[in-house]
Amino acid sequence: MTDTSQHPILATHSGKFHADEVFAYAVLRLALGLHEPGVDHALLRTRSPGLIEAATIVWDVGSRYEADANRFDHHQRGAPTRPDGTPFSSAGLVWQVYGARAVAALLPPDVAQQFAPRIAADIDHGLVRRIDEIDNGVAVDGRDSLNLATLIGEFNPTWDDPASDGPTAGDAAFMEASRLAETVLRRRVDTMRSRLAAEATVMAAHRSAEDPRLLVLDRGMPWKNVVHTHELPVLLTVSPASNGNWMLDTVPPEPGSFAQKLPLPEAWAGLQADDLIKITGVPDAVFVHLRRFVGAAGSRDGALAMARLALADVAAPANRLAAYWQARHSS
Numbered sequence: 001m002t003d004t005s006q007h008p009i010l011a012t013h014s015g016k017f018h019a020d021e022v023f024a025y026a027v028l029r030l031a032l033g034l035h036e037p038g039v040d041h042a043l044l045r046t047r048s049p050g051l052i053e054a055a056t057i058v059w060d061v062g063s064r065y066e067a068d069a070n071r072f073d074h075h076q077r078g079a080p081t082r083p084d085g086t087p088f089s090s091a092g093l094v095w096q097v098y099g100a101r102a103v104a105a106l107l108p109p110d111v112a113q114q115f116a117p118r119i120a121a122d123i124d125h126g127l128v129r130r131i132d133e134i135d136n137g138v139a140v141d142g143r144d145s146l147n148l149a150t151l152i153g154e155f156n157p158t159w160d161d162p163a164s165d166g167p168t169a170g171d172a173a174f175m176e177a178s179r180l181a182e183t184v185l186r187r188r189v190d191t192m193r194s195r196l197a198a199e200a201t202v203m204a205a206h207r208s209a210e211d212p213r214l215l216v217l218d219r220g221m222p223w224k225n226v227v228h229t230h231e232l233p234v235l236l237t238v239s240p241a242s243n244g245n246w247m248l249d250t251v252p253p254e255p256g257s258f259a260q261k262l263p264l265p266e267a268w269a270g271l272q273a274d275d276l277i278k279i280t281g282v283p284d285a286v287f288v289h290l291r292r293f294v295g296a297a298g299s300r301d302g303a304l305a306m307a308r309l310a311l312a313d314v315a316a317p318a319n320r321l322a323a324y325w326q327a328r329h330s331s
Contacts, residue, residue, distance in 0.1 A: 008032070011044040011055035011062075012090070014167075016156050017174050019149035019181070020089035020135040021060040023128075024072070025174075026182040027094050028057060031101035037175070045171055060090035067097050074136075082129070089135035095120075095128045106189045111197075119192045127188060148184060152177045195222060202226040206234065214238070214307050216300075220247075228255050235262040236310060238303045241296065245286055246303035248295040248310075263292040264310050282306050 010028060012021045025043070028034070037043035044055060052062045059072035065080055072093040073079070081087050088096075100120040104112035107119075127148075133139040134149045155177035157164035163172065198221040205217055212232070217223065217239040227234045237249045250260035267279055270290035277285045282305045284298030297303040 007041045008034075008056035009042045009044055009054065010034075010037075011046060011052055011058045013047055013061035014045040015047075015170065017045075017152070017170060017177065018060075018135055019131050019152040020091040022152050022155075022174065022177045023091045023131055023148075023181045023185075024059045024094040026178045026185060027091070027098050027102045028059075029178070030105045030182065030185070031098035033105065043171075043175075045168075045174065059094055065093060067093070072097075082132070086129065086132060086138060087136040089132040091135070092124070092128050092132040095124055099124060099128070102185070103189050106186055107193060111193060115193055115196050118196065119189055122192060123185075123188060127184075148181075152181060155180070195225075198222050199226045199229075203230065206232055211311070213311055214304075216304065224252070225255065227251060236307045238300070238307055240300070245296040245298055246300050248297070248303050248306050250293045258291075258293075260293050262310065264288050264295055264306075265313065266292065268292070268295065280306060280309060282309075 010025065012025065029041075032041075034041045044051060046052065047061065049062075052058055057070040057072075058064075060074070062071055062073045063076040064071040064073050065076070072090050074088050074090055074093060079087065080093065082092070100116055103120045103123070104116040107116060130139070131149065155173045157170055157173055163169060201219075201221060202215065202217070202223045203226065206212065206215055209215060213235040215223065215227070215232070215234045215237040217237065220239050220241065223237055223239075226232070227237075234251050237247075237251065239247055239249070241247050248264070250262060250264060253259055253261050268276060268288040269292050270288065271279060272287040273285075276288060276295075277283060282297060282302050284302040285306060286296040286298055288295035295303075295306060297306055
């Protein structure tokens with residue numbers, strides 16, 4: 001039989017639960033390396049002052065905010081707010097202390113050291129802040145645009161469910177909801193990790209490029225936001241596709257635009273296979289879209305050859321810009 005006498009006691013209020021205390025519990029479990037209540041910690045849902053006082057960590061109940069003592073309530077007068085005045089929920093308060101540790105727990109150690117603080121800050125700015133706003137009724141548009149709060153709320157037992165009565169009412173549903181919150185957090189962290197990894201890869205590829213107008217990537221990954229965010233002078237990108245071809249992509253002038261800074265040559269528009277091979281001289285040219293925003297070749301060298309042909313007709317100002325970047329690169 002497991003001895004639970006030395007396990008930490010995590011306490012929040014009983015009764016109907018909301019997104020903030022459910023999300024906070026998922027964060028605490030990840031940050032502290034906890035798994036299941038009754039195995040390595042106790043989860044106590046109560047409003048008893050004596051039980052709350054004796055708990056190791058308390059959130060969303062107890063009328064007390066004192067981070068050093070692991071007390072994270074936000075219902076009392078004088079409860080803390082964000083610098084812009086937005087009130088914290090228990091999710092936001094717990095995140096300030098345990099968020100970065102929770103993120104780090106979801107990443108390999110070397111990746112955590114590099115990315116965990118930035119990911120934690122971004123999640124706080126978006127997901128956690130939104131939970132704060134919804135829980136406190138200060139959301140600007142009045143709606144739950146994330147739908148997370150609504151989804152978590154629907155885990156509560158219905159009024160006519162026998163599980164809605166008694167001293168442990170809703171405890172099992174709370175655990176179900178916390179697993180959803182943990183899944184959302186895991187996916188958000190991994191998505192952001194992958195974006196940051198792509199950013200680092202794109203920036204490294206651009207720094208090592210022979211021509212700053214041409215970005216060559218050895219794996220498919222999101223690159224457009226990196227190009228726009230860092231204002232890189234990229235006009236074309238070459239990268240592999242899942243079908244074995246190598247793609248030649250143009251760069252839109254701004255995020256979301258369907259235009260291109262440099263469309264592929266007009267003479268290539270809509271051509272495929274032999275017709276495209278004949279006009280380009282690239283033996284494995286595959287196609288160019290009629291709208292000239294994307295093309296493909298059967299190999300990396302083929303896609304690079306098409307890219308260089310397309311760049312050869314760039315106007316003189318762009319050529320001067322390329323010369324400037326080449327000079328910077330070689331210095």
